[in-house]
Amino acid sequence: MAAKGSLDDDEKWEAFKNGMKQATKKTHDVQDLAINGLFVLSLYTGRSDSLWIEALSKFHYIFKELETAFQENKELEDFDIPGIPVSHLMKEDVCQFLSKDAPPPSPATTEWIRNIRSLLKTSPKSGLCNLCGTLSQGPHYLGKAAFRSFSTLTQVSTQVAEPSQKLVAPYIYHMFLGLYSGGKILRHKFKLKGEAVKLDEKANNVKPALRAAFKKLFLENSELENEFYAHSENMFRLNNKIIKECELGTNKLKIRFGVMENIKNVKITNLEKGRFVKPLLVDFEQDGNARKWEMVKFGNAVFIVIFNKDTNSFVLVKQFRPAVYARKMLESGSEEELPASEGVTLELCAGLIDKQGKSVAQHAKEEILEETGYDVSLDKIEPIKRFVGAIGIAGIENTMYYAEVSNADRKTAGGGIDSEMIDVVDIPFAEMKKMVTEPNDTEMVNFDANLMMGVYWFLNSKAASYNL
DSSP states (O other): OOOTTOOOHHHHHHHHHHHHHHHHHHHHHHHHHHHHHHHHHHHHHTOHHHHHHHHHHHHHHHHHHHHHHHHHOGGGGGGOOTTOOOHHHHHHHHHHHHTSOOOOOOHHHHHHHHHHHHHHTOOOOSEEOTTTOSEESSOGGGHHHHHHHHGGGGSOOTTOSSOOGGGGHHHHHHHHHHHHTHHHHHHHHTTOOSGGGOOHHHHHHHHHHHHHHHHHHHHHTGGGHHHHHHHHHHHHHHHHHHHHHSTTOTTTOOOOOSOTTOOOOOOOOOOSSOSSOEEEEEEEEETTEEEEEEEEEOOOEEEEEEEETTTTEEEEEEEEOHHHHHHHHHHHTOSSOOOGGGGEEEEOEEEEOOOTTOOHHHHHHHHHHHHHOBOOOGGGEEEEEEEEESTTTTOEEEEEEEEEEOGGGBOSOOOOSTTOOEEEEEEEHHHHHHHHHSOOSSSOOSOOHHHHHHHHHHHHHTGGGGTO
16 A cells, blocks of 8 residues: 555556646647648548648658667567557558658658657668668768758757657657547548558557556656656657648648538529620631531630649649539429539639730649649749630630649649639549549540540650659
8 A cells, every 4th residue: 555645656647647748738739739620621622631641651750760669679668569560551551642652751750750869879870771761871862951950860969968768758659649549530530541540459459558558667767757748748849840841731721611512593594795705606608608607705725734743643623613513404404403513523723814914834823823722833834735625616725734743832722712612632643544544435524625635645745754
């Protein structure tokens, strides 16, 4: 029995957990708010899967570092719980989604790992690189500037007088507990895919074992209580830096309230005078015969095939097209309104060429930013073809371009301007290829020939350069 006025082990552990909760509350709350905000807002842009993969591409390096720590260091061996390693599943999901190797560690990921290695006193100089898993003499994939930053991995943090392997425990505890608890809820809530999400059965064993391992370490090293608090807070701080790197960071989002498919009170009437289109009648003679042709006059357009090299995905847009909806409604022979989804189409980023004094390429640049949120320089916008469109009723001039983008190029959530309601959609290369090339003459697909032309051009002219 514990002496009067003293605490038994369970009470000490509970007091420690409460102290840890208070010490991390501010940074933990910021993390939860940011993560939930990112995924909720990603529903408006159709990018929750892409956001999940982006997070995995950063965090799989960190989980691998923590797994190596408890597998190779005696002080942390109690955390080597059967079934706990998950970094290999994360990496597999990333590679499968991107159809290529995972991208190199980001600056925030590198800082995270630098903190862990400063505590472990480890810094590989040659042989198998702990970050990329390849034979190297150093972080060859990071570039010269990042190499100089990465070299600080060999330095011991000045804030820790005597680095201790035991101080890695809070990082292991919070990261894996978060993955198997809050992470599991998040994955199911947003129906995320991949092997890394299939952790439900293991969670019942891993979570109690994690708590038991950290409890034992704390009780045997209670003099490190304040250091455990400090490193717990630091773990959430480092996570928040990674979250800010994600392409849908809260500082990059333009929130557009409203639901695209909230369509009602549809009426179809004759148009007397249009704002964008003008009905005309063409009289002409063909081989001595008088003929008439009905046409409409409207503006020329620009289309852009956008490909994200970081995710190996086409960046497309989705929007409600009243003409598509109305045509289907007329063909149905009923005055009953159809589901709004019948008028939602998948398209290339596009727009009218209607700004005086600006080139077609400048129009393309502005449309890319307005609709998808990517800021692409003019020299990165490549011409594909100038061609005639709507040949039966308008004969307009269309121009198609190609733009390669990266996650770093995304500055806003896109979505159009003014009253436009546009969703940005990432379609992985393999899925898009199947959608366009798979024969089908029975089921209508809601995308047009411009999208097909753009994808076929990419397959013929660009896919090989991406090893696709």
